[in-house]
Amino acid sequence: LIDMDPQSSLSVFMGLQPHELEDTVAQSILDRAPLPILEQIHQMDLVPSNLTLSAADVKLATAIAKETRLKKALAPIASHYDFVLIDCPPTLGVLSILSLVASTHILIPMQTQYKSFVGLDLLLGTIDELQQEGIASDLKIAGVIPNLHDRTAQSREILEAVTEQFAGVAPVFPPIPRAVAFADASMQHLPLGLYDPKHPALATLNTISQSLESL
Numbered sequence: 001l002i003d004m005d006p007q008s009s010l011s012v013f014m015g016l017q018p019h020e021l022e023d024t025v026a027q028s029i030l031d032r033a034p035l036p037i038l039e040q041i042h043q044m045d046l047v048p049s050n051l052t053l054s055a056a057d058v059k060l061a062t063a064i065a066k067e068t069r070l071k072k073a074l075a076p077i078a079s080h081y082d083f084v085l086i087d088c089p090p091t092l093g094v095l096s097i098l099s100l101v102a103s104t105h106i107l108i109p110m111q112t113q114y115k116s117f118v119g120l121d122l123l124l125g126t127i128d129e130l131q132q133e134g135i136a137s138d139l140k141i142a143g144v145i146p147n148l149h150d151r152t153a154q155s156r157e158i159l160e161a162v163t164e165q166f167a168g169v170a171p172v173f174p175p176i177p178r179a180v181a182f183a184d185a186s187m188q189h190l191p192l193g194l195y196d197p198k199h200p201a202l203a204t205l206n207t208i209s210q211s212l213e214s215l
Contacts, residue, residue, distance in 0.1 A: 002035075002047040004070070004099050005089040006054035014041045015189040018050035026052040028073040029098065030059050035073050042191060045081075057094045066094065067135055071102040083212065092126055100127065101135055105142035105215060107208075110162070112146045112155040112175060117162065120144075141170040143211060149175035171211060174204045 002025060003010040008018035016038075018024075023036035025047045038046045060066040070086075078084060086099045100106065108123065110116040130136040144166055146159055155175075163172045185195035192199055 001044055002070075002074075002084065002086045002099075003049040004053070004086055004095050005049060006051050006095075007089070008049050008051070010087040011046070011048040011050070013186055013189060014044075014046050014048075016046075016048055018048065021048055021050050024049050024052060025070075025073075026050070026056065029053070029056055029069045029095075032069070032073070035077060037077070042194075053095065056098075060094055067097055067101045070098040074102055092122060097126070097130070100130055100139060103136070103139060105140050105212075107142045107145065107212070109145040109147050111148045112150075112158040112162075113148075114154065114158065117158050120162070141166075142215060143171040143173055143208065145173050145208060146175035148178045150178050173208055173211070176201050176204055 027033040028035045088096045088099045185192045
């Protein structure tokens with residue numbers, strides 16, 4: 001797991017205190033240091049982040065080949081893993097571009113709300129531009145995960161629109177409903193499957209995992 005969000009939500013979820021960390025992904029991106037890998041947290045390895053990463057937009061503004069910084073940092077260790085999952089910030093800035101360039105596939109979580117639907121078009125345009133420029137020519141969409149889904153008319157309409165938009169392009173997985181269990185599991189620093197092994201959302205999460213394994 002690689003936390004590329006300066007808000008460090010993934011690092012916090014994994015039980016870390018980001019403000020106490022001296023070595024994070026920021027040093028690898030900004031100073032080309034080796035990735036600081038924390039091993040065996042819930043049987044996963046983690047490259048953490050903290051607010052230091054928020055300086056990347058400014059510090060990399062004039063850097064040469066900045067788009068490939070994360071990809072090059074990953075190169076020495078990528079073959080050690082079956083999957084490397086990168087958690088991106090919610091905005092399409094430099095950090096998201098670095099993450100896209102370093103990836104072979106993108107998995108798109110989105111709320112079934114109009115604002116997220118508009119943001120999806122912006123993301124797809126960015127992916128297309130990176131592909132056209134040859135910076136991420138092999139990047140593929142692994143699927144869309146509608147989440148925080150509720151039973152409103154708007155949510156149903158957005159889900160239908162996304163399903164139609166991606167027909168024949170990438171799978172749109174069954175929607176994950178808004179549920180308190182996700183927040184409760186996060187507070188306990190536990191994956192949902194350990195916090196509540198019988199939660200109905202696990203069926204969808206297992207479907208997503210199987211889809212990724214088949215790539």
